[in-house]
Amino acid sequence: MLAGQSQKELFVNEAFALLDALVHPVVESEAASPPARPRDGECWIVSSQAAGEWAAKSGQVAYFETGQWAFAQPVEGLAVYDRAARQFAFFDGAWLRAPQVSEPAGGSTVDVEARDAIGKIVTALRTSGILPQV
Incomplete structure (x- = not known):
């Protein structure tokens, strides 16, 4: 933040939401489009068949915060826990899971x-x- 910066709280809140989504990430599952009724804090891996609001976001982590979707581009080595699959997914250019x-x-x-x-x-x-x- 900069001294005199307008709307500092927006930048801080956005940074906290991103930290919450990526520090110890847990995703609900992988999906092509957003769920009908997401809860704040919910995260998803956007599948390669992304459509609708998630179009052009394939492979990214979508997280729902304050009534809207935000997206984070994963970096090589990112690991997330997939609740639906009950296992970790690792990013290495694509999402990988143990067979x-x-x-x-x-x-x-x-x-x-x-x-x-x-x-x-x-x-x-x-x-x-x-x-x-x-």
Whole structure:
């Protein structure tokens, strides 16, 4: 802010809204158009098929604040938690998510200890949000 700057509170409030959306971001999901009744503070990833009010905003994080949508262009390395998918999404030029991984089953030789260890690793990755919940 500058001394004598008009409407300083608007710039400060806009900065706080952006911080709120991006410091520990949680998105509802990924969508092509805004939800019918968004709540203040709601964030979404704008999908590649963006339309309507979100047209030309593909890949950006849309956040709803004080009755209007604002958008933030993600930078490489940004991670957001996707509530609907129950996992993290990472931005690396595009939004990336870990694929669903099946726990080991079957095989000609069953190694109980190895299967147990791999199962615990898969559980830990799901719990941490790296892999989606089943």
